Amino acid sequence: MTTTDSSLEAFRQELTEWLQANCPASVLKGAEAQPTEAERNAWLEAFAGRGYTTPTWPKEYGGGGLSKEETKVLHQEVARTASYMPIVSFFGTAMLGPVLLEFANEEQKQEHLPKITRGEINWCQGYSEPGSGSDLASLQTRAVREGDQYLINGSKIWTTGADQADWIFCLVRTDTEVPKHDGISFILFDMHQPGVTISPIPLISGASDFCQVFFEDVKAEARNLVGTLNGGWTIAKRLLQHERQMLSAGPAAGDEGASRPKKGASAKPKAPKSMLAETARRYLTDQGEQLAEPALRDRIVQYELDSLCLGLSLKRSGQQARAGQGPGAATSMFKLYASELNKRRSEILMSVRGADGLGWSGDAFAPIDLFETRGWLRSKGNSIEGGTSEVQLNVIAKRVLGLPD
Amino acid sequence: MSLVLTEEQELLKETAAEFLREHAPVTHLRELRDCEDAVGFSKKLWKEMAALGWAGIPFEEAFGGADLGLAELGVVLEECGRTLAPYPFLSTVVMGGGVVAAAGSDAQKQAILPGVCAGDTILALAFQETGRFSPYAISTKAEAASGGFKLSGEKVFVFDGHVADHLIVAARTSGVAGDRDGLTLFLVDAGTEGCDVTRTNTIDSRNTARVQLSGVAVGSDAVLGEIGAGADLLDRTFDRATAALSAELVGISTEVFERTVTYLKTREQFGVLIGTFQALKHRAAEMFCQVELSQAVALDALRALDEDRPGTSRLVSAAKARCSDTASLVTCEGLQMHGGIGMTDEEEIGLFLKRAKVAELSLGDAAYHRDRFARLTGF
Ligand SMILES: Cc1cc2nc3c(=O)[nH]c(=O)nc-3n(C[C@H](O)[C@H](O)[C@H](O)COP(=O)(O)OP(=O)(O)OC[C@H]3O[C@@H](n4cnc5c(N)ncnc54)[C@H](O)[C@@H]3O)c2cc1C
Ligand SMILES: Cc1cc2nc3c(=O)[nH]c(=O)nc-3n(C[C@H](O)[C@H](O)[C@H](O)COP(=O)(O)OP(=O)(O)OC[C@H]3O[C@@H](n4cnc5c(N)ncnc54)[C@H](O)[C@@H]3O)c2cc1C
Numbered sequence: 001m002t003t004t005d006s007s008l009e010a011f012r013q014e015l016t017e018w019l020q021a022n023c024p025a026s027v028l029k030g031a032e033a034q035p036t037e038a039e040r041n042a043w044l045e046a047f048a049g050r051g052y053t054t055p056t057w058p059k060e061y062g063g064g065g066l067s068k069e070e071t072k073v074l075h076q077e078v079a080r081t082a083s084y085m086p087i088v089s090f091f092g093t094a095m096l097g098p099v100l101l102e103f104a105n106e107e108q109k110q111e112h113l114p115k116i117t118r119g120e121i122n123w124c125q126g127y128s129e130p131g132s133g134s135d136l137a138s139l140q141t142r143a144v145r146e147g148d149q150y151l152i153n154g155s156k157i158w159t160t161g162a163d164q165a166d167w168i169f170c171l172v173r174t175d176t177e178v179p180k181h182d183g184i185s186f187i188l189f190d191m192h193q194p195g196v197t198i199s200p201i202p203l204i205s206g207a208s209d210f211c212q213v214f215f216e217d218v219k220a221e222a223r224n225l226v227g228t229l230n231g232g233w234t235i236a237k238r239l240l241q242h243e244r245q246m247l248s249a250g251p252a253a254g255d256e257g258a259s260r261p262k263k264g265a266s267a268k269p270k271a272p273k274s275m276l277a278e279t280a281r282r283y284l285t286d287q288g289e290q291l292a293e294p295a296l297r298d299r300i301v302q303y304e305l306d307s308l309c310l311g312l313s314l315k316r317s318g319q320q321a322r323a324g325q326g327p328g329a330a331t332s333m334f335k336l337y338a339s340e341l342n343k344r345r346s347e348i349l350m351s352v353r354g355a356d357g358l359g360w361s362g363d364a365f366a367p368i369d370l371f372e373t374r375g376w377l378r379s380k381g382n383s384i385e386g387g388t389s390e391v392q393l394n395v396i397a398k399r400v401l402g403l404p405d
Numbered sequence: 406m407s408l409v410l411t412e413e414q415e416l417l418k419e420t421a422a423e424f425l426r427e428h429a430p431v432t433h434l435r436e437l438r439d440c441e442d443a444v445g446f447s448k449k450l451w452k453e454m455a456a457l458g459w460a461g462i463p464f465e466e467a468f469g470g471a472d473l474g475l476a477e478l479g480v481v482l483e484e485c486g487r488t489l490a491p492y493p494f495l496s497t498v499v500m501g502g503g504v505v506a507a508a509g510s511d512a513q514k515q516a517i518l519p520g521v522c523a524g525d526t527i528l529a530l531a532f533q534e535t536g537r538f539s540p541y542a543i544s545t546k547a548e549a550a551s552g553g554f555k556l557s558g559e560k561v562f563v564f565d566g567h568v569a570d571h572l573i574v575a576a577r578t579s580g581v582a583g584d585r586d587g588l589t590l591f592l593v594d595a596g597t598e599g600c601d602v603t604r605t606n607t608i609d610s611r612n613t614a615r616v617q618l619s620g621v622a623v624g625s626d627a628v629l630g631e632i633g634a635g636a637d638l639l640d641r642t643f644d645r646a647t648a649a650l651s652a653e654l655v656g657i658s659t660e661v662f663e664r665t666v667t668y669l670k671t672r673e674q675f676g677v678l679i680g681t682f683q684a685l686k687h688r689a690a691e692m693f694c695q696v697e698l699s700q701a702v703a704l705d706a707l708r709a710l711d712e713d714r715p716g717t718s719r720l721v722s723a724a725k726a727r728c729s730d731t732a733s734l735v736t737c738e739g740l741q742m743h744g745g746i747g748m749t750d751e752e753e754i755g756l757f758l759k760r761a762k763v764a765e766l767s768l769g770d771a772a773y774h775r776d777r778f779a780r781l782t783g784f
Binding site: 128131132133134135138157158201202203204206210283292293294295296299343347350351352353354355356357358359360361362364365373377380381383384385388389390393394 | 533535536537538539561562603605606607608609610613615673674675676682684685733737740741744745747748749750751755758759762763766767770771772773775776
């Protein structure tokens with residue numbers, strides 16, 4: 001869908017009026033008071049009610065029905081008016097939603113998409129298993145048909161946010177007699193039921209973002225199997241491309257000081273990350289106003305340049321993509337580069353800050369320093385989650401370059 | 406110039422490896438961390454290490470020491486790196502004890518060193534005031550007062566400061582922060598009035614403190630070495646500590662490297678061991694080369710200090726730069742090659758990553774030491 005200049009201006013006009021009327025006073029830019037929980041919820045509800053949490057999705061499924069240009073205007077106007085944009089779990093909006101739009105039947109779309117838009121259901125991703133990480137297609141979790149249901153048995157691991165999730169989109173084996181890729185199905189089910197056991201796994205950063213999940217005779221309605229029986233691998237791969245595209249848009253791309261779109265993020269605004277160059281300026285020497293070590297200075301500059309180039313490349317690829325065309329194998333390049341770059345950013349921040357950045361907890365360290373340091377530890381997972389860097393390189397070599405196995 | 410361990414050193418290495426694996430394996434550090442131990446290490450175990458002679462390695466026999474060199478201490482520290490044993494070698498033996506042995510009066514040596522060698526006395530060198538290491542960026546003031554000095558200022562990142570019996574404080578008797586001249590070292594009883602020590606929690610679950618000095622009164626017999634010439638002592642101490650830290654980094658790298666190679670030989674994906682993938686094989690081979698280079702330069706730096714060879718400082722910087730880079734490479738690659746498990750607190754790789762980062766950024770990181778190497782080479 002494209003939009004003419006005049007209709008775009010009309011849209012902007014209408015939108016600013018709507019924002020003025022619906023954005024709570026405490027959320028307006030420059031407001032003195034912090035928004036209360038209720039005001040935050042009201043802001044989210046109003047925003048999601050217009051489908052703006054998923055602006056490009058069709059209106060019939062709760063989306064905003066906006067064109068790309070209109071979405072850009074939406075982001076501009078919200079940034080101008082409000083102190084933050086309400087967001088709902090990226091598992092639903094950036095990963096599951098797009099594949100439902102492409103592969104689900106009408107009934108499934110009607111049931112699940114509007115709830116994603118409104119942030120009513122928290123989703124988690126049941127892909128990896130203890131024995132199946134990079135070799136995802138070897139997964140063993142079984143689903144056996146019984147009447148109108150499937151009975152699920154097995155275990156998933158590294159499942160981000162499973163302990164906060166209401167539903168899971170899950171890869172299950174529905175045929176054990178065929179080659180591994182041909183016996184996988186993509187199914188949705190409720191996590192709040194007997195037989196689901198969830199144990200959070202603490203990360204090196206101290207948080208427990210991810211969990212191991214066990215299924216014992218867990219029930220999924222047969223109508224919630226998406227696409228065709230045993231045809232789940234195609235959907236699984238498609239979803240990974242959407243995931244990689246989302247992961248590419250991290251803080252490393254352009255380093256705008258924005259926080260990374262965290263999977264499963266709530267509507268609460270997060271502390272913005274500090275900018276690398278800004279931090280570096282804090283550690284200038286008095287003499288000559290340069291960082292003391294030229295080697296460190298050079299690393300910062302290399303990072304800044306690469307981040308600028310990544311941001312531009314992402315923009316360029318966005319402009320090249322024809323309307324309606326989803327992400328392709330090239331997303332592996334962006335996922336690879338963005339995650340490696342974010343790791344580099346965190347490493348440099350550690351180097352720049354020296355002992356200031358070595359704190360784990362306590363008020364001897366500035367909160368922002370503690371936050372960045374935990375972020376450094378968490379960043380090590382960037383090149384593992386969503387497919388490791390090695391897997392991305394393999395995808396590029398095989399699918400983009402056509403190199404033989 | 407030998408670049409291999411002597412027979413006695415090999416023996417020491419075996420003893421240390423065996424002792425630490427039994428009494429201070431990585432789980433020991435984890436336990437101390439999880440129960441938020443107030444000391445951060447076991448004083449009883451430190452006494453046992455002292456009984457084995459390790460706390461007295463570089464000190465004269467007259468004080469209860471073994472009269473050996475940094476090379477021997479490096480052997481023990483390398484093994485500490487392999488098990489992440491959080492014991493006060495750097496603070497008490499290399500830095501604090503080193504300053505007293507080099508510049509203390511007979512009375513000061515008598516008062517301090519026997520306790521150090523016996524594992525009873527803990528020392529800490531309070532020098533750092535800035536985030537990034539900068540040796541003479543010291544503003545803490547030492548003002549002449551009746552019968553001695555008054556010390557005022559704030560120190561950060563003081564290794565083992567929270568359990569030290571005595572602090573060795575670097576302060577200014579003249580000049581301004583950044584000047585090499587005008588620094589003086591003082592031996593301060595940690596219980597002295599006005600001396601406020603707070604433990605800080607760092608990522609490696611080891612022991613550092615902030616020290617606030619508010620007009621701490623010391624006598625003139627607290628001065629270590631010459632007034633105003635403390636930078637010479639600091640330089641010497643930093644070099645020795647930096648080389649010792651390099652040995653610990655070598656231990657960390659070697660251990661993580663070996664564990665990672667073992668993992669490549671155990672974990673299967675796509676129906677084969679992940680070690681069959683050339684993408685990982687080559688990087689493991691590359692790590693092997695880096696670890697070998699680090700072992701050689703760390704050992705030579707320690708030997709050069711023992712032999713007082715010309716050009717030693719330059720070699721020390723080469724060692725710290727190389728060993729920091731290697732440890733950073735190996736811990737990051739090790740984590741990556743473990744996949745999701747590597748990100749868990751339960752897997753020990755993360756503990757090595759955290760300690761390696763602290764050691765890397767302490768006493769000057771690779772960038773600092775490459776720059777220093779260039780300056781000492783004359784460009
Ligand atoms: C923070 C975080 C969040 C996560 N969230 C989720 C989630 O929400 N849901 C979910 O399902 N999963 C999640 N994961 C799991 C993630 O997708 C897997 O960890 C990842 O796919 C790697 O699998 P593995 O851990 O089994 O490692 P392995 O596959 O065992 O890999 C070990 C090492 O071998 C390498 N390797 C494997 N195969 C090859 C090859 N052919 N060539 C070269 N090298 C190879 C890998 O790159 C890696 O370095 C998350 C992981 C992390 C770290
Ligand atoms: C200056 C020079 C002097 C030489 N002198 C001699 C000599 O005195 N006597 C003699 O017999 N030969 C000599 N050689 C030849 C040399 O040994 C070969 O060029 C070399 O073994 C590579 O073989 P190739 O040229 O057939 O390249 P290929 O084997 O075709 O390699 C092409 C590329 O593929 C890579 N490659 C190949 N196999 C693998 C693999 N398994 N994994 C990853 N990458 C791989 C290579 O590294 C290379 O980049 C010399 C070569 C040079 C450049």
